[in-house]
Amino acid sequence: MSIIQLEPIAALATAPGIGAIAVLRVSGEGAITLTNRIFRGKDLTVQASHTAHFGTIRQPDGSIIDEVLATVFRGPRSFTKEDVVEISCHGSEFIIQQILRRLTQEGVRLARPGEFTQRAFLNGQFDLVQAEAVADLIASDSDASHRAALTQLRGGFSKQLKELRQQLIDFVALVELELDFGEEDVEFAQRDRLRQLMLDIRRVLHPLIESFSVGNAIKNGVPTVIVGKPNAGKSTLLNALLNEEKAIVSDIPGTTRDIIEDELFINGIRFRLIDTAGLRQATDQIEAIGIERTQQKMRDAALIIYLFDAQFIFPHDLQTAISEMKDSGKPYLLVGNKLDTLTTGRRQELEDVAIExxxxxxxxxxxxxxxxxxxxxxxxxxxxxxxxGSAVVTNARHYEHLTGTDDALAHATKGLDAGVTPDWLAMDLRIALQHLGELTGEITTDDLLDSIFSKFCIGK
Incomplete structure (x- = not known):
């Protein structure tokens, strides 16, 4: 793939705000030459790639803006595969703006969000799935989300899908060739081999599709709702899990009227804990609103903690609660509170009723x-x-194209078994190819790329 050297762009690559060090990235045609015009030190235009050089950035009148370290990366051995210079300066907002201003005076344009990564994708540094993983890696806030993003960045499932897609392209070409000999009843694409290929692709797709529920939890956190009767200790439990006084605790039933949320990391997984109003017959309009919100949060939850007061709950009430949890279709945990008040017999009675x-x-x-x-x-x-290290799908766009591919291949397989004509078979296979191509970025539109990379930070 030929490298495209586009117009030079620049942006702050580190987080905005005052800090000890800031890094500004310049990339594109003439990036090294243009940076060299404002840099005083070694001549950057003759320096080897991947070398750092101390010097100063100066105003047109020769006055010093800052002492900096300029690191040269010559394309294609850079992140964007273009010529790149990274300027490490002091983290003053004033200094950053002055250096950017000097660069624009020399003809460098300020970068749009995600434009560096977009150029890396266009120059074949990685595919679209890997490019999106860059944003996920930057945004990762837990061990699990970090590992998932890193797996995607290293190729994840996209390389395997690209190989299978190429095989499918070869078969589609043969099926469409049959259309040119429609009256001669010839078969260029061996149907048994095509059926096996579609089966192989779907075997790759299914674990990825099923992993999305896990991946979504890894990326966005697990919405976990604490529910139970009033005074079961829900707010006390939230405080205990967070190890802080987040919620008001009172012996008065119905104290919690609104939803209280916070986050907790357990074994690298982010849980979004939600304390709710107690489930009972409301005594006033405000409490009724709180209970309705509780029921809505239960519908939206990925996991439910059903908390009950072990001292006062009746066995049949526990059975009813378990039945309601099962009917919700959500994963749930039964949690018995006030263990210190329980006798051995009472505990055994409740465990016998619960079974689980x-x-x-x-x-x-x-x-x-x-x-x-x-x-x-x-x-x-x-x-x-x-x-x-298994690939886990964390992106809704990926999930959509994976399921679209699977549906198209399932339809094609049914058509194959029913003996459909090559034109109908080719149509289903082209739909599958379209989904796979859009997934990995082999088929793109400007609108798609703009939508994806606009979500990136400016300097990435």
Whole structure:
């Protein structure tokens, strides 16, 4: 692939704000020459790639803006595959703006969001899935999301899909060739081999499609709702999990009227904990609104913690709660609070009724909280998937194209079994190819690229 050297662009590559060091990135045709015009030190235009040089950035009148370190990267051995200079200066907002101003005076344009990564993609540094992983890697805020993004950046599933797509392209070409000999009843594309290829592709697709629920939780956090009767200890549990006084705790039933949310990291997974109003018959309009919000949060949740007061709950009430949790279709944990008040017989009675495991805690005494955290981690089961280095789909766009490919191949397989004509078969295969091509970026539009890279930070 030939390297495209586009007009030079520049932007702050480090986070905005005052800091010890800031890095400005310049990339594009003439980037080294243009930077050299404002740099006083060694002549950057004759320096080897991947070398750093101390000097100063100066105003047109020769006055010094700052002492800097200029690092030269010659294309194609750079992130964008263009000529690149990275200027490390002091992290003063004034200094940053003055250097950017000097660069624009020499003909450098300020970069748009994600434009450096977009140029890297256009120059074949990586495919579109890997390019999007750059943004995910920057935004990763947990061990799991970091590993998932890193796996994607290293190729993830896209390389395998590109190879399978090429094989499918070869078969589509043969099927369409048959259309030119429609009256001669010839078969260039061997149907058994085509069926096996479609089966092989779908075997790759299915684990990726199924991983999206895990991947979405890794990327965005697991919405985890704490529900139960009033005074079960929901707010106390939230405080115990967070190890801070986040929610107001009171013996008065119905204290929590609104939704309280915070985040907790367990084994590299981000949980979005949501404390809710107690589930009961509302006594006033405000409480009724709170309970309705609780029910909505339960519908939106990825995981439900059903907390009950082990001292006062009746066995049939526990059975009813378990039945409601099962009907919700959501993963849930049964958590019995006030363990310190339980007799052995009472605990056994509730465990016999529940049949399934109960996590026993005393939220007020912080007893059993570590056990609950481990149970939450195991219930989500994201860690094992990511620890193995398996590719996990975290992007809704990827999921959409993977399912679109699978649907098209499933339809093509049914058509193959039914003996459809080559034109109908080719149509389904072209739809599958379109989805795979848009997924990896082999088929793109300007609108698609603008939409993807506009979500990046300016200097990336």
């Amino acid at each position: 495991p109960i996590v026993w805690i005393s939220a007020a005494r912080h007893a059993g909280i570590d056990t609950l955290k481990e149970a939450l981690s195991l219930r989500v089961r994201t860690d094992a998937a990511v620890q193995t």
